[in-house]
Amino acid sequence: MSIEVRNLLRNFGEQKAVNNISFKVDKGEIVGFLGPNGAGKSTTMKIITGYLQQTNGEAFVCGIDVSKDPLETKKKIGYLPESNALYYDMYVREYLGFVAEVHKVESANQKIENIIEITGLKAECRKKIGQLSKGYKQRVGLAAVLIHDPEVLILDEPTSGLDPNQIIEIREVIKQQGKNKTVLFSSHILQEVEAMCDRVIIINKGNIVADDTLSNLQQKSIGQQSFIVEFKETVQKEWLQQLDGISGLKNLGYSKFNIQCVSTEPIKKQLLQLAIDKNLNIVLLQSENRNLEDIFRSLTVSEE
Numbered sequence: 497m498s499i500e501v502r503n504l505l506r507n508f509g510e511q512k513a514v515n516n517i518s519f520k521v522d523k524g525e526i527v528g529f530l531g532p533n534g535a536g537k538s539t540t541m542k543i544i545t546g547y548l549q550q551t552n553g554e555a556f557v558c559g560i561d562v563s564k565d566p567l568e569t570k571k572k573i574g575y576l577p578e579s580n581a582l583y584y585d586m587y588v589r590e591y592l593g594f595v596a597e598v599h600k601v602e603s604a605n606q607k608i609e610n611i612i613e614i615t616g617l618k619a620e621c622r623k624k625i626g627q628l629s630k631g632y633k634q635r636v637g638l639a640a641v642l643i644h645d646p647e648v649l650i651l652d653e654p655t656s657g658l659d660p661n662q663i664i665e666i667r668e669v670i671k672q673q674g675k676n677k678t679v680l681f682s683s684h685i686l687q688e689v690e691a692m693c694d695r696v697i698i699i700n701k702g703n704i705v706a707d708d709t710l711s712n713l714q715q716k717s718i719g720q721q722s723f724i725v726e727f728k729e730t731v732q733k734e735w736l737q738q739l740d741g742i743s744g745l746k747n748l749g750y751s752k753f754n755i756q757c758v759s760t761e762p763i764k765k766q767l768l769q770l771a772i773d774k775n776l777n778i779v780l781l782q783s784e785n786r787n788l789e790d791i792f793r794s795l796t797v798s799e800e
Contacts, residue, residue, distance in 0.1 A: 498523045498648050498678035499544060504553035506539050513539045515702035516553065523647070526674035528689035529682045531699040532796050537682045538578055540699070541650050544680075545575045557648055571599070574641035578652040578682075582636060584626030588617060591625055592639055599644035607643060615639040616665055630657035638666065642673065649673060651681035655688060667692055686788045696788070700796040713791050721760050722790070725767060726752040726780035735774065739766045744794075752780070756794075 499521040506514040514536045521527050531537045542548035544555050546566035555562040557569040583591055589608060596604040612621050615635045620628055625636055634657050641649065654670065655663045663685075670679060671692055683689055689696060690710065698706040706713060722744075731751045736742070741763055744756030757763050760783065771778050 498558055499680060500554075500556040501540070501544065502554040502556075504540065504543060504555060505551045506536075506543060506548070507551045512702045514543070514550075517699065517702070517704045519697055519704065519707055521678050521680055523678050524675065525695060526670065526679040526681070526693050528693040528696040529680055529699070530686070530689065530696055530792060531682075535699045535796070536702045537699060538652055541575075541652055541680070541682070542577075545573055545650055546570055547575075547577075571644070572647045574644070574646035574649045576637050576641045576649075576651045576654055578656070580634060580637040580656075582625050582633060585624060587624050588612070588621040588628075588636055591636065592643055595640045596643050601644050607645075611639045611642050614642070614669055616662070631659060631662050634658060635662075635666070638669070647677055649677055649679045649681070651679065653683060654681055655683065655685060663688065686792060690788050698792060698795055705795045706791070710788065713788075721758065721783070722754055722756045723760055723764075723783045724748065724752065724754055724780060725778060725782075727771075728777040728779050729775075731774075731776065735770060739763060739770070741766075746797075 501520075502518050503516045504514050504518070505512065505516050517536075517540070529537055529541070539548065543550045544557065544562060546562045546569055549563070558572050560569050560572070562569045583594075586594065589612070592608045592611065593604060596608060601607055612618055615638050617632065617635050617639060620632050625633060628636065634654070638654060641651070649670075651670070655666055658666060667688065670681070673679065693710065695709050696706065696713070697704060729751065733745065733747060733753070736745055736753060736755065741757050741759065742755060743758065744754075746754040748754055755763060764781065767778065767781070770776065
């Protein structure tokens with residue numbers, strides 16, 4: 497296993513930021529690490545990379561215990577934090593040369609030129625980092641991550657600040673790197689995860705609520721169908737909660753509801769009967785396809 501987490505726990509005072517989670521990521525896997533803000537994603541990544549000490553549990557990188565040998569594990573990791581701290585007064589090549597020297601990279605000049613080409617920095621490489629746009633600063637951060645050819649990439653929001661064309665380019669870089677490396681990355685752009693990952697781990701309130709391939713998650717969600725119904729008149733939520741076969745109900749606004757169920761047809765028949773009984777007009781009745789966004793919301797949004 498390139499990454500292994502066992503019963504990882506991290507407390508901040510009384511709050512459990514990470515609550516006894518366990519997972520493994522193999523070489524050649526690109527795994528999306530998803531969750532709402534404050535779910536524990538960045539905390540977990542910082543523990544794996546050795547930048548934060550866990551309260552309990554274990555984290556291993558390439559079979560090495562991060563707590564017992566943090567320096568050796570850092571040699572094997574390329575870590576792009578969400579903050580992406582850079583030296584703004586340094587030129588791009590100068591900064592990459594500094595990072596290469598820290599890692600004792602052989603043939604550093606050639607490696608720097610290759611990384612500049614791979615990450616699309618050639619047009620901006622003569623500038624100081626502070627003069628770059630946010631998107632190009634993100635590219636510099638990714639270039640620094642790759643300069644020592646690490647076995648494991650841990651990327652926290654790697655496409656943050658990039659325009660759509662840049663996102664596609666960086667996505668391809670990550671996919672190419674993922675063929676021979678282990679990649680764990682977080683993103684709030686779920687379309688990115690669908691485009692790059694076969695497997696996702698979803699964390700919510702410090703707990704892992706899903707760890708599976710995208711295809712399996714979608715297969716599991718087939719048994720849960722959903723549709724949107726909207727009425728012209730005011731509708732009480734209690735009327736809909738009394739319908740037989742509903743597994744979930746969310747108010748989307750004035751008299752507009754998302755209904756989750758195993759089978760939509762019986763529910764729709766009951767809705768039509770409800771409209772007749774209560775003298776209501778249905779203005780929208782629309783089925784929904786469950787993509788990764790639907791699955792994510794169903795696992796991370798609490799019922800009111």
